[in-house]
Amino acid sequence: MTYSRYLINLIFILQLANFSCDQIRQTDQFEPNEFANLLEEAKIPGLSIDRFIIVDLDRCLSCFQTQKSVIQELKEKNPDCFVIYISKTKKKGSILMDGVKENIFHDKNGLFKKYVKESHSIWLFKKNSFGDFEGVGVF
Amino acid sequence: MAFACSDKIKQEGDQMPSGLLTNSKSVKLPLDERSTYEFFNFQVRNDTLIVLNQPNSSLDFYNLNSQEFFNRILIPVDGESGVQKLYSFFYHNLDTVFVFSQFKINQIKIFDFNGDYQSTISLNRSDLGTHGILNHASLPSMPTYYFNQKLFFQVLPAFEDEMLNDSFINEYVYDIYRRVVLPDSTIKKPKSLHNTPTFTYGVNRVKLNADETIYSWKHSDSIYHISDRKNGGNSLTPLFFGNQDLIAVGKGKKMSEKEAREIDINSHHYGKIIVDSDKGLIHRVKYLPLDENVSGNPYLIRDFEIITGEKNGNLIGSTVFKGGKYDPRVLFFGPGGIYLPKINPNYEGLVEEFIEYDVFQILD
Numbered sequence: 001m002t003y004s005r006y007l008i009n010l011i012f013i014l015q016l017a018n019f020s021c022d023q024i025r026q027t028d029q030f031e032p033n034e035f036a037n038l039l040e041e042a043k044i045p046g047l048s049i050d051r052f053i054i055v056d057l058d059r060c061l062s063c064f065q066t067q068k069s070v071i072q073e074l075k076e077k078n079p080d081c082f083v084i085y086i087s088k089t090k091k092k093g094s095i096l097m098d099g100v101k102e103n104i105f106h107d108k109n110g111l112f113k114k115y116v117k118e119s120h121s122i123w124l125f126k127k128n129s130f131g132d133f134e135g136v137g138v139f
Numbered sequence: 140m141a142f143a144c145s146d147k148i149k150q151e152g153d154q155m156p157s158g159l160l161t162n163s164k165s166v167k168l169p170l171d172e173r174s175t176y177e178f179f180n181f182q183v184r185n186d187t188l189i190v191l192n193q194p195n196s197s198l199d200f201y202n203l204n205s206q207e208f209f210n211r212i213l214i215p216v217d218g219e220s221g222v223q224k225l226y227s228f229f230y231h232n233l234d235t236v237f238v239f240s241q242f243k244i245n246q247i248k249i250f251d252f253n254g255d256y257q258s259t260i261s262l263n264r265s266d267l268g269t270h271g272i273l274n275h276a277s278l279p280s281m282p283t284y285y286f287n288q289k290l291f292f293q294v295l296p297a298f299e300d301e302m303l304n305d306s307f308i309n310e311y312v313y314d315i316y317r318r319v320v321l322p323d324s325t326i327k328k329p330k331s332l333h334n335t336p337t338f339t340y341g342v343n344r345v346k347l348n349a350d351e352t353i354y355s356w357k358h359s360d361s362i363y364h365i366s367d368r369k370n371g372g373n374s375l376t377p378l379f380f381g382n383q384d385l386i387a388v389g390k391g392k393k394m395s396e397k398e399a400r401e402i403d404i405n406s407h408h409y410g411k412i413i414v415d416s417d418k419g420l421i422h423r424v425k426y427l428p429l430d431e432n433v434s435g436n437p438y439l440i441r442d443f444e445i446i447t448g449e450k451n452g453n454l455i456g457s458t459v460f461k462g463g464k465y466d467p468r469v470l471f472f473g474p475g476g477i478y479l480p481k482i483n484p485n486y487e488g489l490v491e492e493f494i495e496y497d498v499f500q501i502l503d
Contacts, residue, residue: 057194061177061179061180061193061226062193062224062225062241063224065193065196065216065223065224065225066224069216088484089175089176089177089491090491091170091172091173091174091175091194091491092175092194094172095173095194095195096194
C-alpha cells in the first residue's frame with residue numbers, strides 16, 4: 001500500500017469513527033403506538049418517562065467502554081432518562097450502570113432491537129410536544 | 140411428567156456427540172459480579188485460562204484444574220497506561236503482558252501479572268514503512284504471539300479489494316527492539332481460492348514457535364504446516380483432513396450479498412484449528428450445512444464436526460456435534476482435552492453465575 005493510499009484510508013476511517021461514535025444526528029420519527037405497545041409489553045411505565053436510551057450491548061465486543069462512557073454522560077445530564085439495554089447477559093447492564101437498578105430494563109430477547117439500527121449502538125428517544133416518542137439522536 | 144422426562148432424555152440424547160471424541164469431564168468456572176460468560180478472547184497457558192473481560196476492562200485468570208478464579212489485572216481506560224477500545228492481549232510471562240487497542244498495533248501497553256503498568260511500545264508512522272494501515276486482528280482463531288523478541292500478528296483486509304487480492308499479506312512481524320514492522324509471507328491463499336468471491340476469505344492459524352505455523356482457510360480442505368524456516372527452508376506441508384465435500388466455489392468475484400450468504404450457510408466450511416502438541420494432533424472445526432436460510436448467527440445454529448488428524452497428515456477420525464449448545468468458535472485445547480464452552484445463547488442451561496466447559500478427549 002502506498003503512502004498516499006495510507007493517508008486516504010486513514011482519513012476514511014477517521015471519518016467513519018467520527019460519524020459513528022461522536023456525533024449526534026437527527027433521526028426519523030417512528031411509529032409511536034408500536035413503541036408504546038412494546039413499553040407496555042415490557043411493563044415499562046412509558047407515560048411517566050420523557051426520555052429513553054436504547055443501547056445494544058452485544059453488537060460489538062470492543063464498544064462497551066465507549067457505550068458506558070456515553071450512557072454515563074447522558075445520565076448525568078438527564079438523571080431521569082430510562083435505559084433499555086439489549087443483551088443476552090444481565091451482568092453487562094449491571095456493569096454498564098455501575099450497579100444502579102432504577103430506571104433500567106434488561107431486554108434479553110431483543111424486543112427493542114429494531115430501534116437500534118444501522119451501525120449505531122445507542123439511540124436516544126424523547127417525548128415530543130404531542131406526547132409521542134421520537135428518535136432524537138444516535139451515537 | 141413421564142412425557143416431560145422422556146422428552147428431556149431424548150433431547151439430551153440428540154445433543155450427544157457421535158464419533159471419535161468422548162466427553163471425559165466438565166469444568167465449571169465461577170463468574171463474579173464483574174464477569175460474564177462471554178469468554179471470547181482468551182489465552183491458555185498450561186492449566187491457566189486468561190480471559191479478556193471487556194465490560195470490566197480487565198484480564199481475568201482462572202485455574203482449569205482447581206476451577207478457581209485467582210487473579211485480575213485491571214486495565215485503565217485513560218491516562219498514560221490507559222487502553223481505549225480494549226481489544227486483545229498476549230501473556231508472555233509474569234513481567235510482560237501485552238495489551239492491544241482495537242485494530243491498532245501502535246501504543247501497545249505492557250502490564251505485569253500484578254497489574255502494574257510497565258511501559259508503552261510506540262510505533263511511529265516511519266516504523267510502518269510502506270505497509271500502510273495495519274488492521275491488526277487478534278482473535279482466538281488468529282492470536283498475536285510473542286517469540287524471539289518479535290510480535291507476530293495477523294491483519295484483516297480493510298476493504299473489499301484487499302479481500303479479493305490473492306496476494307494480500309495476512310501476517311506481519313513487529314520486531315519491537317529494532318522498531319521495524321515487516322511483512323511475513325507465511326500464509327498464502329490456496330490456488331483453489333484464487334479469483335473467488337469475498338465470502339471465501341477466512342484464515343485460521345496457530346504458531347507453535349517463531350518458525351512453525353499451522354494454518355488453514357475457511358473454504359479449503361487442506362491444512363498447511365510450515366516449519367524449519369530458520370534452517371533456510373520454508374517447508375510447506377499441506378495436510379489433507381477433508382473429504383472433498385466442500386462446494387466448488389465458482390471462479391469470478393461478483394456475487395450478491397444474499398447469494399454469498401446462501402452459499403455460505405448451505406455448504407460445508409471450516410473454522411478454528413487447535414493443536415495438541417504433546418500428542419502431535421491437530422483438531423479442526425468443520426461447520427455442516429443448513430438446509431434452509433435462517434436468521435441469526437449461523438455459527439451458533441448449525442451442527443459442526445471436529446476432525447482430528449496427526450501432524451503428518453493422517454486422518455484419525457471425526458466427531459459430530461449438534462448445534463445450539465456450544466459455541467465452537469471459541470473452543471480451545473487445555474488440560475485433559477478439547478474444551479467446548481456451553482455458552483450458546485440457545486442453550487437452555489445457560490446461567491450467569493458460572494461458565495461450563497465440556498471437555499472431550501480420545502479414549503485410549
